[in-house]
Amino acid sequence: MTRLLAALVLAVTGLVLVPAAPASAAARVTVANPDGDAVVDPTYATTLTVRGTGFQTVKGGHGGVYVFFGAVKGTWQPSRGGATGQDYWYVPDSEARDNQGFQRYVAFPGSDTAGSANGGVMSANGSWSTSVVVPGATFRAYDRSSSVRTVDCRELTCGVITIGAHGVKNGRNETFTPVRVASLRQATPTAAPTAGSTTDPATLPAAVPTSAPLPTVAAAPGSPTGGAAPAGGEVPVAGQAAPGVATLEVDRASAVAGNVLAFTATGLPAGRQVTVVLDDGAAGAGPFLVGADGGTAGVLTLPEDAAAGTHELRVHGVDDPPSVSFAVVGAEPAPAAAASGDRSERAGLLFAGAAGLVLLVAVGRAAYPLLRAWRVRRAA
Structure with a gap:
């Protein structure tokens, strides 16, 4: 009789507590330029329409998916030990909602950071759609130690990368979708229908040049000048100012961990593309195009875990790069939220x-x- 009762308990609890797991399709990404092809222009900026299906969506979960343009090699996925600047490279950009479009953030539905999602919100079935700007065939990327690499997509296979956002590693949402480089004869393309396929190459050339100049890169959207850049990444501008003493300054009042920090730089070579890096690579933003007056401005998102104290912001991409030291105020803890979480758990x-x-x-x-x-x- 004891065995009968045990069997009955197991049968009932099995029916109540162990529902069948729903079937799920593998994550898939499609990419298209305005002509409907997975192709980017080597000289001018190209806007790609990127659509994802079959992604793992976590309702109310922290983060979501980052959408980058870059290159990968070998076992590049963060969930398998891949590291940025070592196994994959992408066009840097600010994490702010109104960045230059090189990087997008697609949030989980109901995420605590959905307000900063500039790529929309993932649907309940794991689908999403956004657009990514590709500055040209080449771009400068940074690793965690602020080392610079010039990635040439005419030598490496480049494409759209998706990984888990805000440090959350999720192998099911890690994809690489390659694109080709070919002349599109357009300087300012717009969004278009999707095309292309998703793949994950096992091997890409390991050698990435670290000192080759950027041959031709278009001005980013919203830049004060436009058109193709000659060798060296500079855009000729009539009446441009000669470079002076380079300076960098930040909005010290907004230097709080987790906040968006505004900066301005002056005295830089006109037409040059530059990036800014915090400390030894804790955060970065760019590229930013220097105007005819030798100045540029932008924003950088300070890490939420940035320690209170003195930090340094430095410009990269010019000789004798300027830097500035400033005080960062640590983010205030949220005891109410923690208490609410404890109550919910109880x-x-x-x-x-x-x-x-x-x-x-x-x-x-x-x-x-x-x-x-x-x-x-x-x-x-």
Whole structure:
């Protein structure tokens, strides 16, 4: 009889507590330029329409998916130990919502950071759509130690990269979709229908030039000048100012961990593309195009875990790069949110305990007639 009761309990709990896992398709990304092809122009900026399907969506989960343009090699996925600047490279940009379009953030539905998602919100079935700007065939990328590499997509296979956002590694949402480099005869393409396919190459050339100049890169959207750049990444501008003493300054009042920090630089070579890097690579933004007056401005998102104290912001991409040291105020803790989380956890445990008790009572009532009949038969 004891075995009968155990079997009954297992059957009931199995039906109640172990629902069948829903089937899910593998993540897939399609990419298209305005002509509907997975092709970018080597000279001018190209806007790609990027669509994802079959991604793992976490309702109310922290983060989502980053969408980059860059190159990968070997086992590049972060969930398998891949590291930026070592196994994959991408066009740097600010994490701010109004960045230059080189980097997009697609948030999970109900995420605590959905307000900063500049690539939209993932649907419940794991689909999403956004656009990414590709500055040209070449770009400068940075690793965690601020080392610079010039990536040439005419020598490496480049494409659209998706990884988990805000440090959350998720192998199911890591994809690489290659694109080709060919002349499109357009300087300012716009979004278009999707085309292309997703793949994950096992091997790409390991050698990436570290000192080759940028031959031709177009001005980023919203830049003060436009057109193709000659060798060296500079755009000829009539009446441009000669470079002076380079200076860099930041909005010190907004230097709080997790905030967007505005900066301005002056005295730089006109037409040059530059980036800014915080400390030893804790954060970076760019590229930014220097105007005819030798100045540029932009924003950088300070890491949420940036320690309180003095930090340094430095310009990269010019000789004798300027830098500035400034104080960062640490982010204030949110005890109310933590307390709310503790209360939610306790409520969940109480609910689970009550549900288990109700289940046991139901099982006992169902088994009581069987137990009573068994005792009667045994007594007879």
